Amino acid sequence: MSNNKPMPAPTEISAPFWEGLKAERLLIQQCNACQHWVFYPRRHCPSCLAHDLSWREVSGNAKLYSFTVTRIATLPDFADEMPQKLAVVELDEGVRINTNLVGLEEDEIRIGMRLQPVFAEVDDKGSRLLRFTGMDSDVDSLKRLPTLAEPEAESTESTPPARRIALDDEAALQSLVSEEFSAWSNQIVVDQALINAFAELSGDDYWIHTDPERARKESPFGGTIAHGALVQVLQSRLKVPLGFEITGFTNMVNYGSDRLRFPAPVSAGSRIHSRARVKSVERVKSGTQLTLELNIHVVGNERPSVINELVILYM
Template sequence: MTWNKPLPQPTPISAPFWDGLKAHTVRIQQCESCAHWIFFPRAHCPSCASARLAWRGVSGEGTLYTYTVARVPTLPEFTDEMPQLLAVVALDEGLHVNTTLVGVKEGEIAIGMRVRPVFDERPVEATLLRYTSQGSDQPRVIEARREESAAQDRNEAVLENAPPKRKIDCKDIDALKSLVSDTFSDWSTQFEVTQQVIDEFAKLSGDDYWIHTDPKRAREEGPFGTTIAHGALVQVLISRLKLPMTFEVTGFTNMVNYGSNRLRFATPVPSGCRIHARCRVAAVEQVKSGVQMTMEINVHVVGQDRPSVINDLVILYM
């Protein structure tokens, strides 16, 4: 399991909190002098200035104090998690914790609702604290292995639920023209564009510009705050995405990808994000050498409405 998002950097003061999350326990400090509960972790009690602080395990439960729905990524790495449900939870001990809601839909969120902790193990190096509604069926722990299995299940579901394909002979020009539509297909399978995939493409293509291959420099100097995939790479990865096509062209001797009428790299694909695609038949015409079909294929980062790659692919059936 890869993780392309920022991770916490525990300090000697905060380490017990992060260690507790790894053990699926919420631990917060309590002053032994005045019994004041403390969060975020500190060296002295903000109420009485005592240094006699102890770590206590608590339920982590509380109520939703406030929330917002972020439809623009807070950082480029969160492009594939849109919309983000950012929240502040008031623990039963009276403390406020910044977090992210999972396992709930926007319409189900209400200020004051009871919430419980969810331990997100996907980063592997650390466990993150999320929250969900008390009555949600969201598992208490989000395991990296379970997330990988869920991704595989999503891809299998796309393939299994694909409708039976209508077979159309390439000489039946009227039937082919009936496929032209402004409506896009359902989503394809998904593919994770990891830094390793980007590095391998850079080595193969010779395009090793730092914005693609140097995460540290891209984070410090780049306009996107992280490395991004080459536009050409994302275009090539269309071949890795299984589109749920409703038709199959038959009766041809040769099929040639003739080129593209339009190829645009509209938005970046940050490393570590998943992509999927959808398509539509934009045009069909009889040409001297056969039948030419133009397929508009739009590749999106999962969770993003705006496409990353727009490719009007021209296919020639001869």
């Protein structure tokens, strides 16, 4: 989950609602003059116009009034949550709230179904947002903040052994050249903390990388993005299943890159993975040169964020 998503800004009027969510309590206003329940937070009762409202705790039990499923993120930061189930729910007190449904498959959702609140933790500061789920769902599991760098579960399927190719086997080396890419690597999250660490190390602290508030207002990407060089460097943490192993050499060096491009941004909080293909193999004066095209993508994005034609020299 991205830690760079826009968050609500409590005002003097709405602050009790947001503080209540932090304490896992749903507080809404009620008019002391006519007993009308009020949401969204405001200074006066929309029914009788009295300026006499009090905050009261309610159960949060509700029914689904309407919903829609969205599959394209409005901001890049939300790509990890697609598809989103956006909903309007009606509390038992009669007020309606815009929210997200969680813990439900699309075929489980029905207009009028009974719902319960989820006080979902969304950052490590204890901030929570109000979401809803079915009455039979495990609410506690939906409250917890997803770990940004959860390790990938190891596959239970056996991995076939890598094809071993001798450096002097010219025909076998040339057979590696292909237009087809390998399977995907493991995934890692490029969060704001990682971007900030790279900015400090590299000295590149330009605001589009390090200032989330300004980036949300001024950046064409709707938030901060990772340095292209950072995403490229992270390739070493992405284990691409190439399916072959070169043998029979004395030394191997990363000789450089024929081409290095950054076609698409990586927004803070994005999850990335990589795949590769052998573009060419040729004999040169100093040894055998293999060009490996590495493409790093944000998970779910067809357009790569990094294209690196890495030249490896075997001697």
